[in-house]
Amino acid sequence: MDKPQKVNLQDKLALFSEHWSPKTVGRLNDYEIKVVKIQGEFVWHTHDDTDELFLVLDGQLTIQLRDQDVELGPGEMFIVPRGVEHCPRATGEVAALLIEPQGVVNTGNAGGALTAEPQSL
């Protein structure tokens, strides 16, 4: 087995520019640690089987829920509970860390054009 390596999140973010395409940068048991760049509005969707963690690294992110908007800046975290419909939105570009179980699809139950293939960096 290769020696385990540290991960510099900004170095990983510098490797890509596309939005809404999470990149796996680490694995914790059966969970994946991902970085993602976000700009514009995503699709409303739900993950029925899992919570989903967003930690903002740079920028200002709004997680729209049906009953509130959650506004996140750098160093702020929000965990979307399983089954809760949500839609991320950002006016400027945002960099965020995502944590969720392996195999979770970014668009959840919604599918569509923004569905991303799994990618690792």
Added chain:
Amino acid sequence: MDKPQKVNLQDKLALFSEHWSPKTVGRLNDYEIKVVKIQGEFVWHTHDDTDELFLVLDGQLTIQLRDQDVELGPGEMFIVPRGVEHCPRATGEVAALLIEPQGVVNTGNAGGALTAEPQSL
């Protein structure tokens, strides 16, 4: 159920000063998201059943492994694989995010005086 709330990590860190006493600030399925302040040297220990994620928020952290020292600054992450003996060390104070399954004991198989009771903020 209460509405889910965002978590500002620096606000949580401002609520305590003791070292080596992780505080749970969020739950992701059966995992806990914790913040911890670190200074000095911990004990060598192993978690036989789980990986453990360290993400440095402030300061410079060394994760000593038996075959290498992993040096982490802000925005750098290291996942200690299950079964790998490790010992965190910091000369100055460090603030870090930890992620691990609910119920993991901070001192793993080592026990002793630095074993912390579970606490939430």
